[in-house]
Amino acid sequence: MRAGGLRRSLHFVPGGNEKMLAKALTLPADGLIYDLEDSVPADRKTATRAVVRRWLEEHDLGGRERWVRMNALASGFGRGDLEETIAGRPDGYVVPKPRSAADVREVAQQLDRLEERRGIDHGATRLLLIATETPEGLLNIKQVAAASPRIVAISWGIEDLGASMGLVRTRDANGRYLDIPRYARVMCAVAASAAGIEALDTVYTDIADLDGLRRECEEAVWMGFTGKLSVHPGQIDVIKTAFSPTKDAVDEARELIAEFEAHERQGVHAFRFKGRMVDAPHLTQARKIVDRGRRAGL
Numbered sequence: 001m002r003a004g005g006l007r008r009s010l011h012f013v014p015g016g017n018e019k020m021l022a023k024a025l026t027l028p029a030d031g032l033i034y035d036l037e038d039s040v041p042a043d044r045k046t047a048t049r050a051v052v053r054r055w056l057e058e059h060d061l062g063g064r065e066r067w068v069r070m071n072a073l074a075s076g077f078g079r080g081d082l083e084e085t086i087a088g089r090p091d092g093y094v095v096p097k098p099r100s101a102a103d104v105r106e107v108a109q110q111l112d113r114l115e116e117r118r119g120i121d122h123g124a125t126r127l128l129l130i131a132t133e134t135p136e137g138l139l140n141i142k143q144v145a146a147a148s149p150r151i152v153a154i155s156w157g158i159e160d161l162g163a164s165m166g167l168v169r170t171r172d173a174n175g176r177y178l179d180i181p182r183y184a185r186v187m188c189a190v191a192a193s194a195a196g197i198e199a200l201d202t203v204y205t206d207i208a209d210l211d212g213l214r215r216e217c218e219e220a221v222w223m224g225f226t227g228k229l230s231v232h233p234g235q236i237d238v239i240k241t242a243f244s245p246t247k248d249a250v251d252e253a254r255e256l257i258a259e260f261e262a263h264e265r266q267g268v269h270a271f272r273f274k275g276r277m278v279d280a281p282h283l284t285q286a287r288k289i290v291d292r293g294r295r296a297g298l
Contacts, residue, residue, distance in 0.1 A: 006295050008227040008243035009236050014039035016048040021055055029236050031065030036081050045077050049084035056088025069094035086114045092126030099136040104147035127151045132184040133160035141187050145195040153198035156188035189223045201225045207232040217242030250293035253286035
């Protein structure tokens with residue numbers, strides 16, 4: 001992650017759309033994902049690689065991360081995506097549809113070779129996995145999330161998983177996820193924590209429903225997600241606000257840390273703080289809040 005920043009909002013941009021690529025330069029997202037997969041038809045994928053490479057080479061995002069969503073290796077396009085765009089030195093690749101740890105290791109091995117060829121520091125190119133787009137990937141998510149030291153985050157997806165499984169609906173009448181997508185979301189958060197990496201919540205496709213987006217972001221924060229993928233510029237501010245700790249939360253976390261330090265000098269490791277009992281897990285959480293606040297500029 002560049003300059004210790006946060007990945008609150010990573011925003012998808014169609015790789016072959018020059019107008020949207022130009023617009024994306026002005027957006028406040030923490031990073032952009034130049035898409036070579038779902039937004040590019042099969043007969044344009046090869047040509048679009050050169051467009052994305054040029055944008056990587058010619059445009060500075062002012063310290064924001066630059067990602068490329070490659071095509072899955074099984075599609076026949078993935079290796080070419082890596083070979084063509086690595087010259088633009090993206091911060092990393094978004095890997096769709098990994099079925100197993102072996103799929104991820106194959107991508108990592110390709111990057112080993114390409115970094116050496118291009119004079120890029122070994123391991124500099126990171127990976128973000130969309131880890132639940134296949135039934136196999138969902139079942140293997142623990143191993144997938146820990147498959148390579150290049151992995152810095154995983155996200156989850158339901159559109160491809162739903163199509164693969166023939167799911168007629170993924171949300172109830174109130175817009176809440178049904179059992180299978182809810183399970184995929186939960187397992188993404190758990191697997192990321194177990195692997196010591198970030199969990200990023202999936203896209204919210206109802207772009208006009210900002211209240212629903214805000215509610216879903218709030219739920220994601222409660223679940224331990226640290227950011228969310230976005231597909232429309234109007235979603236970015238909602239997402240960044242939701243995944244940034246408030247000044248009050250940071251101030252209270254700092255106060256709690258100070259109280260822990262004072263009590264520890266007296267040999268006390270559990271005590272009452274603002275009406276509740278606190279101990280070691282609360283200290284861990286407080287330190288995380290302060291760290292995110294620092295990186296958010298608070």
